[in-house]
Amino acid sequence: MIHGFAESKSFISEGHIPSGCAIGALLNRAGVRMPGTLVVDMMASMRERSTDLGAGYAGYGIYPHLKDFYAFHLMYSGAAAQVETEKLIRSKLNVEREEVIPVKRIASIKDAPLLRRYFVRPNAIAMAERRLDDEDEFVRQIVMHINSDINGAFVFSSGKNMGVFKGVGFPEDIAEFFRLNEYEAYCWIAHGRFPTNTPGWWGGAHPFSMLNWSIVHNGEISSYGINKRYLETFGYRCTLMTDTEVMAYMVDLLVRVHGLPAYLACKVMAPPFWAEIDRMEGEEKENYEKLRMVYGSALVNGPFGIVCGFGRGMFGLNDRIKLRPMIAAEKDDMVYIASEESAIRSICREPGRVWNPKGGEPVIAELYEGVAV
Amino acid sequence: MKLHETAPEFRVKIDRDLCTRCKRCTMQCGFSTLSYDAENDRIVADNHKCVACHRCMVYCPNEAITIERNTHAYQDSGAWPVYLRERVYKQAATGGVLLTGMGNAMPYETIFDHLVLDACQVTNPSIDPLREPMELRTYMGSKPDALEFDKTDSGYKLKTYVAPQIRLETPIVFAPMSLGAVSLPVQKSLAMAAEMSGIYMNTGEGGLHKELYPYARNIVVQVASGRFGVFDKYLKAAIGIEIKIGQGAKPGIGGHLPGEKVDDQVAATRMIPPGTDALSPAPHHDIYSIEDLRQLIFALKEAVEYSKPISVKIAAVHNVAAIASGIARAGADIIYIDGFRGSTGAAPTIIRDHVGIPIEVAIAVVDERLRQEGLRNRVSLIAAGSIRSSADLAKAIALGADACAIGTAALVALGCRVCMKCYTGNCSWGITSQRPELSRRIDPREGSVRLANLIRGWSHELKEILGALGVNSVESLRGSRERLRGVGLDKETLNVIGVKPAGVGY
Numbered sequence: 001m002i003h004g005f006a007e008s009k010s011f012i013s014e015g016h017i018p019s020g021c022a023i024g025a026l027l028n029r030a031g032v033r034m035p036g037t038l039v040v041d042m043m044a045s046m047r048e049r050s051t052d053l054g055a056g057y058a059g060y061g062i063y064p065h066l067k068d069f070y071a072f073h074l075m076y077s078g079a080a081a082q083v084e085t086e087k088l089i090r091s092k093l094n095v096e097r098e099e100v101i102p103v104k105r106i107a108s109i110k111d112a113p114l115l116r117r118y119f120v121r122p123n124a125i126a127m128a129e130r131r132l133d134d135e136d137e138f139v140r141q142i143v144m145h146i147n148s149d150i151n152g153a154f155v156f157s158s159g160k161n162m163g164v165f166k167g168v169g170f171p172e173d174i175a176e177f178f179r180l181n182e183y184e185a186y187c188w189i190a191h192g193r194f195p196t197n198t199p200g201w202w203g204g205a206h207p208f209s210m211l212n213w214s215i216v217h218n219g220e221i222s223s224y225g226i227n228k229r230y231l232e233t234f235g236y237r238c239t240l241m242t243d244t245e246v247m248a249y250m251v252d253l254l255v256r257v258h259g260l261p262a263y264l265a266c267k268v269m270a271p272p273f274w275a276e277i278d279r280m281e282g283e284e285k286e287n288y289e290k291l292r293m294v295y296g297s298a299l300v301n302g303p304f305g306i307v308c309g310f311g312r313g314m315f316g317l318n319d320r321i322k323l324r325p326m327i328a329a330e331k332d333d334m335v336y337i338a339s340e341e342s343a344i345r346s347i348c349r350e351p352g353r354v355w356n357p358k359g360g361e362p363v364i365a366e367l368y369e370g371v372a373v
Numbered sequence: 374m375k376l377h378e379t380a381p382e383f384r385v386k387i388d389r390d391l392c393t394r395c396k397r398c399t400m401q402c403g404f405s406t407l408s409y410d411a412e413n414d415r416i417v418a419d420n421h422k423c424v425a426c427h428r429c430m431v432y433c434p435n436e437a438i439t440i441e442r443n444t445h446a447y448q449d450s451g452a453w454p455v456y457l458r459e460r461v462y463k464q465a466a467t468g469g470v471l472l473t474g475m476g477n478a479m480p481y482e483t484i485f486d487h488l489v490l491d492a493c494q495v496t497n498p499s500i501d502p503l504r505e506p507m508e509l510r511t512y513m514g515s516k517p518d519a520l521e522f523d524k525t526d527s528g529y530k531l532k533t534y535v536a537p538q539i540r541l542e543t544p545i546v547f548a549p550m551s552l553g554a555v556s557l558p559v560q561k562s563l564a565m566a567a568e569m570s571g572i573y574m575n576t577g578e579g580g581l582h583k584e585l586y587p588y589a590r591n592i593v594v595q596v597a598s599g600r601f602g603v604f605d606k607y608l609k610a611a612i613g614i615e616i617k618i619g620q621g622a623k624p625g626i627g628g629h630l631p632g633e634k635v636d637d638q639v640a641a642t643r644m645i646p647p648g649t650d651a652l653s654p655a656p657h658h659d660i661y662s663i664e665d666l667r668q669l670i671f672a673l674k675e676a677v678e679y680s681k682p683i684s685v686k687i688a689a690v691h692n693v694a695a696i697a698s699g700i701a702r703a704g705a706d707i708i709y710i711d712g713f714r715g716s717t718g719a720a721p722t723i724i725r726d727h728v729g730i731p732i733e734v735a736i737a738v739v740d741e742r743l744r745q746e747g748l749r750n751r752v753s754l755i756a757a758g759s760i761r762s763s764a765d766l767a768k769a770i771a772l773g774a775d776a777c778a779i780g781t782a783a784l785v786a787l788g789c790r791v792c793m794k795c796y797t798g799n800c801s802w803g804i805t806s807q808r809p810e811l812s813r814r815i816d817p818r819e820g821s822v823r824l825a826n827l828i829r830g831w832s833h834e835l836k837e838i839l840g841a842l843g844v845n846s847v848e849s850l851r852g853s854r855e856r857l858r859g860v861g862l863d864k865e866t867l868n869v870i871g872v873k874p875a876g877v878g879y
Contacts, residue, residue, distance in 0.1 A: 219497070220496050220497035221497075222493065222497050222842060222843035222844045222849065223844055223849035223853060224853075224855060224879065225852075225853035225854055225855025225856055226848075226849060226850070226851060226852045226853035226855075228855075229744060229852055229853075229854075230852075232744065233744045233745075233747055233749060233750075234747075257519075258519040258520070258521075259519075259521065260519075260520070260522065261522065261524065261529065264522060264529060273506045273508060274508055274510050275506060283527070283528060283529075283530065283531075284528060286531060287522070287528070287529055287531055290520060290531060290533075290535050291520060292848075293512045293516055293535065293538060294516045294517060294518075294519070294520050294535065294750070295520075296846075296848030296851065297848060297851065297852065299846060299848055299849055301843070301844035301845060301846060301849035302493075302497045302843050302844060302849075303497055303498060303843075320845075321500070321505060321506075321845065323498055
């Protein structure tokens with residue numbers, strides 16, 4: 001039962017799951033693709049921070065030949081859920097290719113759900129029926145619909161030219177299971193999980209992902225209650241009861257829906273204190289004052305360190321009083337973010353610069369301008 | 374012929390050994406309960422007049438006075454409590470409506486007392502407010518759902534218009550109490566304390582006395598059904614304007630300030646002749662629908678050129694959620710909801726004690742309804758009606774309020790003993806009396822410090838609560854019902870207020 005995705009009664013977990021964790025991430029700003037083994041080495045050095053209760057990876061640039069299709073990664077608890085989901089997918093989306101996600105059977109990974117992937121495009125008629133002209137929004141609605149309404153089915157990855165691989169196990173085991181050494185990405189984001197009160201389950205592992213966004217998270221959101229209610233007013237349904245889900249939807253709302261620049265979205269989630277704002281001047285002061293007034297319910301309070309991948313890069317962010325660790329480093333075209341410096345040095349012995357970002361001060365790393373991926 | 378319908382409620386006991394006949398008590402009592410009997414050289418009490426306000430007791434230099442409940446026996450009856458029998462005697466004698474002051478005195482269950490707060494242990498850390506910043510600043514007013522920025526060379530340029538806001542340094546305001554209901558020194562104390570605390574006081578519907586104009590940046594003025602004291606300068610001076618539709622102590626009922634209380638000062642401020650009764654109709658005579666309210670809201674916005682938020686105050690009644698949603702759509706920036714335990718200067722007892730619903734329920738259903746309709750950002754919510762402590766404040770905020778208003782607590786800080794005789798104009802503490810020899814008992818310098826102390830104390834306590842909850846800003850508590858649990862509340866009530874029972878985790 002502990003590992004039990006297959007055995008659990010419902011796909012949806014019964015309660016809100018706080019957790020502590022290990023985070024590792026790297027980006028090649030020139031867009032050079034690197035095998036998954038690098039980030040796995042980072043995670044291996046932080047084994048103490050993880051458990052066998054959940055781990056996962058997001059890789060950007062892994063499907064270069066199918067990069068114009070939304071890559072849906074699905075978990076099914078059984079055949080019935082699969083039939084129901086595929087019927088929905090086929091009615092709303094044009095499927096270019098579908099396949100079993102290749103895995104390696106290993107002893108330490110038990111009770112894996114059925115894993116499938118579909119490369120899809122929105123069906124024009126289905127979109128017109130919903131009176132939508134934004135493909136991303138259409139796809140988001142389908143993902144939300146499957147995740148909240150189809151018992152036993154879960155879309156855990158839905159972006160383009162990217163994919164999430166996650167499950168119940170130690171980070172190294174999950175990587176081996178999903179054969180991560182066979183994928184190459186210019187950006188890897190990884191997570192090892194230390195859940196504090198509820199056993200891990202496959203859908204609850206990180207990264208949590210929606211469209212091109214993926215997010216890994218170390219922390220427990222003390223403002224979970226209001227963040228969730230705030231998101232609900234914008235039509236999000238928080239079904240997984242994890243803090244990370246709230247984080248992911250918040251980023252989606254602020255950046256994709258409201259169109260805030262990533263930097264300001266970070267400043268909404270971890271805003272400057274009023275005392276700091278009072279010392280600002282002119283436009284800056286007005287901006288922060290209004291951001292806090294309008295987005296008070298989006299302030300993410302309590303300890304967190306997150307890394308968020310967004311397609312052309314990633315950003316790392318700590319809560320505003322830095323209650324969780326996060327270190328960043330640079331070397332040539334590479335940018336690293338991790339819970340521990342040792343994880344970075346395990347794959348980059350002599351980084352050019354290593355720094356400890358201040359609470360609330362985002363580290364935003366993007367591909368160089370003009371780099372095509 | 375019987376002298377009195379009922380026996381006195383209280384007995385003033387004077388210890389003849391301790392009493393030095395200084396007669397101070399005879400001057401202190403606003404109700405003329407005590408007098409000096411020169412023939413027998415002693416202080417005598419007319420117990421029928423005593424309201425148990427403690428003024429004589431507190432000011433007796435020899436501690437010679439005690440006030441006791443007069444425990445006269447009645448035949449027991451579960452169906453006929455003594456107070457109901459005594460009301461019948463009074464009404465049989467007078468044929469009148471029985472009046473009272475202050476808030477609902479019936480022993481309804483207080484939901485606040487069945488709610489408990491959360492705290493952090495291990496998995497997320499609590500925060501020490503003595504070492505870390507802890508933020509209570511709150512902005513009252515209508516906010517857009519989203520902000521848009523343009524990227525510029527120097528940073529970002531805000532493109533979205535944000536309506537005017539009132540900044541509060543702590544999520545507390547003083548409830549509306551008019552000049553007439555309370556004395557000018559009380560209003561001055563409130564205004565000065567509001568300025569000291571970075572919050573606002575509210576004129577109630579009695580106009581703004583000229584001596585209060587210097588404090589107008591911390592004052593919200595009311596426009597109520599009597600339109601007393603409303604003119605151009607009044608609207609323009611304040612930081613916000615409130616349309617008063619109703620009051621928790623007497624939903625659906627108008628106001629009546631008797632001519633006896635309308636002295637020159639009250640008359641000038643209300644803009645009525647001295648000595649005339651000041652009658653506030655039950656409804657506004659130009660508001661018979663939600664669209665009429667919208668017209669008044671925008672008439673006021675036009676009058677002040679959209680420079681300040683417009684608040685609408687309503688009593689918590691059964692359909693409060695739908696009403697509040699209508700008010701939000703009508704263009705209000707702030708909705709003030711007054712629960713059925715809210716106080717009054719004067720109301721029919723029967724209305725005060727039996728009409729309306731508790732603020733805990735009202736604020737919860739309004740917050741939820743506004744969220745469902747996507748209107749929550751568009752208005753700020755004030756919860757009022759017996760916010761008795763910083764715990765009530767924290768719980769009301771967790772249920773969905775942006776800020777709370779305090780009326781009774783503020784008056785208690787000034788000495789009020791909640792004797793419920795505000796309507797008589799005899800308040801021995803000088804709070805609700807216009808008699809100069811009584812009202813001068815409130816010294817605004819001292820009163821304002823006491824009020825500011827109360828606000829500071831509650832704010833510190835709220836910070837302690839937030840710290841225990843592991844959040845460092847009050848907006849992370851606002852609407853976060855996940856941090857509340859119910860103890861001894863029935864399932865339906867828990868459902869209505871959106872709170873889980875104690876013992877259930879996240």
